Amino acid sequence: MTKKAPARTPRITIREVASDAGVSVAAVSKVLRDAYGVSDALRAKVQASMDKLNYRPLASARGLRGRTYTLGLVFPDLRNPFFADIFAGVNSALERTRYQAMQGVSVSASSLVEAMIDRQMDGLVLIGPNETNERLNDIADRVPLVAIGHHDLTDARFDTVNNDDQLGGRLAVRHLCQNGHKKIAMLSLAAPVSTVINQRELGYRLEMTEQGLGGSINIVRAPQVLREVQLILRRLLEGKDRPDAIFCWTDLMAFEAISVAVELGLSIPEDVAIVGYDNTVFCEFSQNRLTSIDQSGEVLGLQATRLLIERIDGRSHSEHFVVTPRVVARASSAKAG
Amino acid sequence: MTKKAPARTPRITIREVASDAGVSVAAVSKVLRDAYGVSDALRAKVQASMDKLNYRPLASARGLRGRTYTLGLVFPDLRNPFFADIFAGVNSALERTRYQAMQGVSVSASSLVEAMIDRQMDGLVLIGPNETNERLNDIADRVPLVAIGHHDLTDARFDTVNNDDQLGGRLAVRHLCQNGHKKIAMLSLAAPVSTVINQRELGYRLEMTEQGLGGSINIVRAPQVLREVQLILRRLLEGKDRPDAIFCWTDLMAFEAISVAVELGLSIPEDVAIVGYDNTVFCEFSQNRLTSIDQSGEVLGLQATRLLIERIDGRSHSEHFVVTPRVVARASSAKAG
DNA sequence: GCAAAAATGTAGAACGCTACACGTAGAACA
DNA sequence: TGTTCTACGTGTAGCGTTCTACATTTTTGC
Numbered sequence: 038m039t040k041k042a043p044a045r046t047p048r049i050t051i052r053e054v055a056s057d058a059g060v061s062v063a064a065v066s067k068v069l070r071d072a073y074g075v076s077d078a079l080r081a082k083v084q085a086s087m088d089k090l091n092y093r094p095l096a097s098a099r100g101l102r103g104r105t106y107t108l109g110l111v112f113p114d115l116r117n118p119f120f121a122d123i124f125a126g127v128n129s130a131l132e133r134t135r136y137q138a139m140q141g142v143s144v145s146a147s148s149l150v151e152a153m154i155d156r157q158m159d160g161l162v163l164i165g166p167n168e169t170n171e172r173l174n175d176i177a178d179r180v181p182l183v184a185i186g187h188h189d190l191t192d193a194r195f196d197t198v199n200n201d202d203q204l205g206g207r208l209a210v211r212h213l214c215q216n217g218h219k220k221i222a223m224l225s226l227a228a229p230v231s232t233v234i235n236q237r238e239l240g241y242r243l244e245m246t247e248q249g250l251g252g253s254i255n256i257v258r259a260p261q262v263l264r265e266v267q268l269i270l271r272r273l274l275e276g277k278d279r280p281d282a283i284f285c286w287t288d289l290m291a292f293e294a295i296s297v298a299v300e301l302g303l304s305i306p307e308d309v310a311i312v313g314y315d316n317t318v319f320c321e322f323s324q325n326r327l328t329s330i331d332q333s334g335e336v337l338g339l340q341a342t343r344l345l346i347e348r349i350d351g352r353s354h355s356e357h358f359v360v361t362p363r364v365v366a367r368a369s370s371a372k373a374g
Numbered sequence: 375m376t377k378k379a380p381a382r383t384p385r386i387t388i389r390e391v392a393s394d395a396g397v398s399v400a401a402v403s404k405v406l407r408d409a410y411g412v413s414d415a416l417r418a419k420v421q422a423s424m425d426k427l428n429y430r431p432l433a434s435a436r437g438l439r440g441r442t443y444t445l446g447l448v449f450p451d452l453r454n455p456f457f458a459d460i461f462a463g464v465n466s467a468l469e470r471t472r473y474q475a476m477q478g479v480s481v482s483a484s485s486l487v488e489a490m491i492d493r494q495m496d497g498l499v500l501i502g503p504n505e506t507n508e509r510l511n512d513i514a515d516r517v518p519l520v521a522i523g524h525h526d527l528t529d530a531r532f533d534t535v536n537n538d539d540q541l542g543g544r545l546a547v548r549h550l551c552q553n554g555h556k557k558i559a560m561l562s563l564a565a566p567v568s569t570v571i572n573q574r575e576l577g578y579r580l581e582m583t584e585q586g587l588g589g590s591i592n593i594v595r596a597p598q599v600l601r602e603v604q605l606i607l608r609r610l611l612e613g614k615d616r617p618d619a620i621f622c623w624t625d626l627m628a629f630e631a632i633s634v635a636v637e638l639g640l641s642i643p644e645d646v647a648i649v650g651y652d653n654t655v656f657c658e659f660s661q662n663r664l665t666s667i668d669q670s671g672e673v674l675g676l677q678a679t680r681l682l683i684e685r686i687d688g689r690s691h692s693e694h695f696v697v698t699p700r701v702v703a704r705a706s707s708a709k710a711g
Numbered sequence: 712g713c714a715a716a717a718a719t720g721t722a723g724a725a726c727g728c729t730a731c732a733c734g735t736a737g738a739a740c741a
Numbered sequence: 742t743g744t745t746c747t748a749c750g751t752g753t754a755g756c757g758t759t760c761t762a763c764a765t766t767t768t769t770g771c
Contacts, residue, residue: 074748098726139476156434387756
């Protein structure tokens, strides 16, 4: 079945560079890694040959001995534009380095993580990993690891970068209270897989209680399936006890909430105010004009990358970076009455 | 600066498997690649050892001699959820294979493509590449290549998978005509970088002409920048010659169009109908209820992957796969009057 | 039953790079 | 002038695979 592939233009190797520059292979390698013991003259000579031949080191070969200069990013999903922000942050951190990021997507990180380790990634960033600390430590024992959006720090042998999701939950409630809302419901995720959700729920609860609204705490949980979400929102908004505000655990759900509300003839924010989370581009975008909690994905990505490279360079104690969220107020939660 | 990294749990190598199974390294390699000349007994023995030791071949090492079983996907952008559909298609094509996809994002494919070649990807899928055929052929000479969303087939030494964008443009216009709209404008992209846009514009023009609306052909071009898009849309909708329908080159722009229209107090579809392109999940989603041209990203991804693997396996002539788009009608373009 | 053919397994040389261990030469020191 | 440093280059042994030869065993054909 497998025929011979057509002849491909062959690669320039370090050997050819060496012979072109009239030096040893080892010398070229030194220049490549800017290792100690290289004179300016030699560097220049080698550099010239590399440029001339358009030489590029082969990552797999490097990986066999040293590094591949490749970082792996594991996203849980590609549909949420919030992840694009994180990615942008990663890339800006990588700008002046020799590292390159490769991404993969998978709900259960496991198999993808293995694939990335097989491919000699120098380090991994897991975004919103749905994994136990035990499992994460297991990975961390094999490859430098940073988790974004993981709040369990006990015994962590990896770094974390987090938005303060608990504070985020609080801010949402506080903001809605300030704008005169009282019956604030929260739309959360069924089977809360991530510690992120737990923190947001906790923040919601705590702030509701502190605001003296403990009695009207109302967490509604929906799965990721669109139909289900719509159904549950409809039930919530048609019920006799309709909330006058909904805090949604992510912008995407918030858009859906707006959608269902409008469909039911309710006006926003007069009848029901909506607040989302992530402050994705789409908040600005559509008529949604959605108030949202900004967790600055770009900062998350940037810090995670910084920590990861530190770790690759040898740091072995764990660091945990926290970003403070903030409310970005838009029309969807404007002052009631 | 660079300290010694902490001791990592070492990898199981093919050598250890071989010694555990009491066979040669070559034998294990044969089993791994299911090459010719392996008895059932040997296979079983080796398989057992591999399972027992939890062995996983190292891609970089394989790459040095043969394949890495890694495919590279190059996306122009991560924000458009349409790309998630393509990705899903790729993954479903990969399901029962030993290949794994890694993604990268970059507007100008160039540097990312080089990085992927450096990392020994067995093949590349470029999505909406903003490159000349010359450049693409150049890449194709070095690595098996498939382009999704590239309409220039002259001399192509790579495969392409395309939605029939010209037909898509036609369908949009035809649909709007059938629903009684006449002054149909098209919102396109400034500096049309991709052949995709050209085809959609062409389809729009041709169908307008055939419908006898050649006189009201009106292509408005906006850059990718949100502010600009809003400005241009506002100008278009406030002008004395307001169109009664807008065909937008992508859903994201269509949402923006809806947004601006609503802001201006226009109702959709009575005052102005909107049609998008891509049929992203968000069409169903928000109150947008956006009519869109479906180009089935999943099929595109699946076919591209299929072609790519064929090419890796040795096919050298080019193939070009075309998917037929279809209109998915929703509220945003309902019958006028 | 014997030669030829087919099937099965093994040795060992790459693949392109890194990094350790040296060799050498000039500078600094006494 | 000899000796010790230091800076700079080089030789070469791997890293974990694949894959071409080749050696050995088993099967087949007559």
